Each structure stands twice: as C-alpha cells, then as structure tokens.
Amino acid sequence: MVKEFEHEEQLPLLNLKNVVKQVKTGSDQLTILQGIDLQIKHGESLAIVGASGSGKSTLLGIMAGLDQVSSGEVWLNGKPLHTLDEDQRAAVRAEGVGFVFQNFQLLPALSALENVSLPLEMLNRYSLAECRDRAQQWLEKVGLSQRLKHYPSQLSGGEQQRVAIARAFASQPSVLFADEPTGNLDRHTGKQVIELLFELNLQNQTSLILVTHDEHLAQRCQRSIHIDDGCVAKDEIQELTHA
Ligand SMILES: Nc1ncnc2c1ncn2[C@@H]1O[C@H](COP(=O)(O)OP(=O)(O)OP(=O)(O)O)[C@@H](O)[C@H]1O
Ligand SMILES: [Mg+2]
Numbered sequence: 383m384v385k386e387f388e389h390e391e392q393l394p395l396l397n398l399k400n401v402v403k404q405v406k407t408g409s410d411q412l413t414i415l416q417g418i419d420l421q422i423k424h425g426e427s428l429a430i431v432g433a434s435g436s437g438k439s440t441l442l443g444i445m446a447g448l449d450q451v452s453s454g455e456v457w458l459n460g461k462p463l464h465t466l467d468e469d470q471r472a473a474v475r476a477e478g479v480g481f482v483f484q485n486f487q488l489l490p491a492l493s494a495l496e497n498v499s500l501p502l503e504m505l506n507r508y509s510l511a512e513c514r515d516r517a518q519q520w521l522e523k524v525g526l527s528q529r530l531k532h533y534p535s536q537l538s539g540g541e542q543q544r545v546a547i548a549r550a551f552a553s554q555p556s557v558l559f560a561d562e563p564t565g566n567l568d569r570h571t572g573k574q575v576i577e578l579l580f581e582l583n584l585q586n587q588t589s590l591i592l593v594t595h596d597e598h599l600a601q602r603c604q605r606s607i608h609i610d611d612g613c614v615a616k617d618e619i620q621e622l623t624h625a
Contacts, residue, residue, distance in 0.1 A: 393460045395557055395589050396422040396445055401454035403440055403612075414440045416612040417454070424556070427583065427590040429600035432609035438593045439561055441609065445591065446479055446559045447471040459556060476505055480550030480558040480588070482579070484565035486542040488534040488549075494521055494541075495530040498549045505553060520548035524578060540571035544578065551582050557589040564596065576602070 403415040414437045422428055422445075430438045443449035444456055447463045448471075456463040461474050481487075488497045498517035502508060508516065521530055524544040534542055543563060550558055563579065564572030576599060583590045592603060600606045601620060608616035 394421045395424045395459060397457040399455040401444060401456060402452045403444060404452040414612050418614055420614065425587055425589055426605060427603040429603040429606040430593045430609060431600050431606055436609045437612040438609050442559055442561055442591065442593050446481065447475050476501065478556045480553065480555035482546050482550050482558065482560040482563045484562040486546050488542055488545055490534050493531050493533055494526060494537065494545045497545055498552050501549060501553055516552055520552045524548045539567050540575060543567060543575050547578060547582065551586060554586065555588060557591065558583065559591050561593045
C-alpha cells in the first residue's frame with residue numbers, strides 16, 4: 383500500500399503526449415489542439431494563458447477528464463484517461479479532481495451546504511452526517527457559516543464562487559482546475575476569491591491549474607504556458623511575486 387503511494391508520488395501529476403482535439407462543425411473538421419506535449423508536477427501551480435479561442439478551456443477539460451482526446455495520451459495521477467470511458471473518467475474525477483468554473487456551476491435546487499455535501503456523498507467514503515459536517519466546515523473556512531441554507535440564487539457572485547471553492551476542496555483532490563474563476567466577479571471580489579484559492583491550495587498542497595486572462599493572476603503561479611492556436615507557444619517558470 384505504502385509502496386504504491388510512493389510510486390504514485392513519483393509520477394508526474396499530468397502527462398500529455400501529442401494531444402490532438404478535433405471537432406466536427408457541419409461538414410468541416412476543426413483542429414482545436416494540435417499535438418500538445420506537457421508534463422505537470424505534483425504540487426505545481428500552472429497558469430494557462432492565451433487569446434480567446436486559442437484552446438485553453440478545451441485543454442483544461444481534457445486534462446481534467448471532462449473531455450476526450452481525438453488522439454494522443456493523457457495520464458492523470460498515473461491513470462490513462464485516453465483509454466477510459468465517460469463513467470470511468472467520472473470516477474477518476476470524483477476521487478481526485480476539483481473544479482472551479484467562471485459561472486460557478488452550483489446546482490440551483492440545492493442549498494450551499496447540500497452543494498458542497500453532494501459530491502462527498504457520492505464518493506461513498508463517509509456517512510451522510512460526516513458529509514454534512516465536512517461541508518459545513520468547508521463553508522466556514524471560506525467565510526460562509528451564515529449562508530449554509532441559502533440557495534445559489536440567494537447568494538452573490540463572490541459567495542457562489544466561495545461555495546464552489548469549498549465544494550472543490552472538500553473531497554481533498556490532488557489537483558484543482560479553475561477556468562477563469564474570477565471572470566464573473568468585480569475586481570475586489572475577484573481578488574478575495576483568488577487569495578482564498580491560493581491560500582487553500584497551499585494549505586492542502588493541491589496542484590492548481592488555472593486558465594486566466596489576468597496577467598497579474600498568472601504571475602502568482604509557479605509556471606505559465608501560453609497557448610496559441612492549439613499549440614504551446616511559451617512555457618515559463620516565473621519568479622513568484624505574491625503581490
Ligand atoms: N464542441 C465544439 N465544437 C466546435 N467548436 C468548438 C467546440 N469547442 C470549442 N470549439 C472551438 O474551439 C476553439 C477553442 O475553444 P476554447 O473554448 O478552448 O477556447 P478558449 O481559449 O478557452 O477561449 P476563451 O478565452 O474565449 O474562453 C474556439 O474557436 C471554439 O469556438
Ligand atoms: Mg475558455
């Protein structure tokens with residue numbers, strides 16, 4: 383058991399080999415990703431930047447096991463996502479992956495507490511009471527102890543994103559994927575959400591892979607890659623400013 387764990391730790395978190403993504407639009411075929419090679423280490427923070435339409439969200443979806451490659455290989459925590467079907471990929475996601483999206487993607491019919499608890503319940507790892515307790519603790523950590531019973535429509539954008547962050551961290555994933563997490567928030571709220579994201583990321587030693595248009599935010603990550611027309615145009619390790 384221990385050996386297996388050590389072995390897993392030595393593998394890169396993510397290993398992409400010649401990843402191509404093509405989609406059909408009418409009679410045309412569009413190549414969105416044109417042969418991406420990329421390795422990401424455990425604990426690394428990586429920003430993905432690039433122009434609108436360059437393929438950032440598509441790449442993120444593939445790395446997270448939300449979307450399937452057309453050809454090439456994607457290994458997440460040593461698991462070959464490119465060989466797995468949707469159900470198998472869903473199981474990998476539930477176990478080890480957290481998400482934060484631009485539009486929050488909370489379930490509207492569930493309270494904040496239920497939104498955070500539900501993915502935990504689906505893991506069958508804890509009793510219902512334990513799931514609710516954990517969910518409550520995470521909502522307290524993100525400063526929402528007074529909003530447990532609120533529905534998403536009764537929460538501000540910043541509050542909804544904090545629920546989404548609590549939900550993402552609650553299952554203790556090894557990696558958190560965030561696609562423009564501040565895109566729908568005002569500057570001040572966006573900054574608070576980012577501080578929270580990096581703080582929890584550090585505390586929980588989670589890897590962070592972040593799509594952003596915000597240069598300042600990209601500079602907070604250890605590494606940034608620039609996507610241009612479905613290719614990695616630049617791959618830079620950066621000096622951390624923490625400003
Ligand atoms: N399912 C699809 N069918 C057809 N075209 C698609 C599909 N998904 C993405 N695309 C196209 O692929 C390109 C890349 O899309 P993607 O969402 O990855 O871009 P992005 O870099 O995240 O852009 P943005 O910064 O605007 O979010 C776009 O031109 C988009 O229109
Ligand atoms: Mg996008």
